[in-house]
Amino acid sequence: MQNKVVDVEQSLSSEDEKANLTDRDACFQKGKKGNFDLFYNVQVGCNEQQVILHASVCKDANDRQQLQPGIEGVEKNTKQKVEKAIADAGYSSFNNMEYLKKNGIEGFIPDQDLGKKFKDQPYHKFHFKEDKEDKENDELICPAGKRLKYHRESKENKNTFKVYKGISCDNCPVKSLCTKAKARTVRIEVREPLQEEMRERLESDEGKMIYKKRFHPVESIFGHLKFNLGYYHFLLRGLDKVNAEFYLMCLTYNLAKLFKKTAILIRFTAISSLMMHPIVKLYCYPSLSKNFLYVILLPFVMLLHIV
Numbered sequence: 655m656q657n658k659v660v661d662v663e664q665s666l667s668s669e670d671e672k673a674n675l676t677d678r679d680a681c682f683q684k685g686k687k688g689n690f691d692l693f694y695n696v697q698v699g700c701n702e703q704q705v706i707l708h709a710s711v712c713k714d715a716n717d718r719q720q721l722q723p724g725i726e727g728v729e730k731n732t733k734q735k736v737e738k739a740i741a742d743a744g745y746s747s748f749n750n751m752e753y754l755k756k757n758g759i760e761g762f763i764p765d766q767d768l769g770k771k772f773k774d775q776p777y778h779k780f781h782f783k784e785d786k787e788d789k790e791n792d793e794l795i796c797p798a799g800k801r802l803k804y805h806r807e808s809k810e811n812k813n814t815f816k817v818y819k820g821i822s823c824d825n826c827p828v829k830s831l832c833t834k835a836k837a838r839t840v841r842i843e844v845r846e847p848l849q850e851e852m853r854e855r856l857e858s859d860e861g862k863m864i865y866k867k868r869f870h871p872v873e874s875i876f877g878h879l880k881f882n883l884g885y886y887h888f889l890l891r892g893l894d895k896v897n898a899e900f901y902l903m904c905l906t907y908n909l910a911k912l913f914k915k916t917a918i919l920i921r922f923t924a925i926s927s928l929m930m931h932p933i934v935k936l937y938c939y940p941s942l943s944k945n946f947l948y949v950i951l952l953p954f955v956m957l958l959h960i961v
């Protein structure tokens with residue numbers, strides 16, 4: 655407690671305009687409605703049956719760092735290897751694609767440019783294609799059919815890029831539309847082939863079908879928690895407590911789901927046996943009145959429906 659008081663006093667005396675005194679772990683992030691507020695980032699991994707297999711809460715403003723811990727969490731909890739990973743564009747990064755490839759996991763994660771053909775930007779990087787027939791020279795072919803040679807390597811934010819430079823730009827009639835520099839340069843991340851592979855997979859009929867399935871299981875979990883149960887806010891404060899609260903919520907979600915499935919099975923079995931019962935009775939005791947049997951059975955059937 656004393657540490658917390660000191661911490662708060664330091665925050666108040668600092669020059670920061672905003673000091674979060676309510677929850678020291680929550681971060682100011684942009685919400686889906688465009689508002690800035692205190693948020694935690696909630697992560698859920700589930701299967702097609704909408705059973706939550708892994709859950710966590712973190713402070714990151716985006717989801718890119720959460721794919722690997724999510725997959726590892728699912729594998730740890732289920733003791734099974736994850737074969738396919740489906741996630742939205744927020745999880746797309748070269749690091750994640752590399753991780754999936756290394757671990758033999760088939761990924762279905764769109765990037766933000768998937769489906770964009772840049773038709774209104776004919777000299778966009780997208781239209782510069784690798785010369786697949788001449789891999790030795792490592793060149794790109796521009797939209798005008800000229801060549802760009804490998805020039806150098808550059809590093810930025812843990813990404814490594816190959817920089818290509820045009821060799822025939824001087825005499826190019828469309829140069830003014832393509833570049834203002836002496837020669838056009840194009841940067842390609844060295845792991846771009848992984849992204850190409852991912853795009854091809856997602857644009858296939860099977861890929862589209864698999865990705866479409868993603869929205870149903872995971873979004874309906876969030877939909878149920880938020881809209882049906884009204885769980886919009888955490889009740890506790892601090893990352894550890896918020897994590898524990900969310901685990902508990904996910905645990906009860908799974909238990910309710912299990913209970914519902916079991917209840918349906920019990921109800922189905924009971925109703926089936928009740929329906930068979932009069933037939934058996936009438937067959938064994940033809941002297942008993944059929945109406946008499948239904949009067950006895952009716953309350954049981956009603957009770958099962960209430961349960």
Ligand code: SF4
Nearest residue numbers: 796820823826832838
């Ligand atoms: S400026 Fe260079 S890269 Fe651009 S279209 Fe012309 S030749 Fe190709």
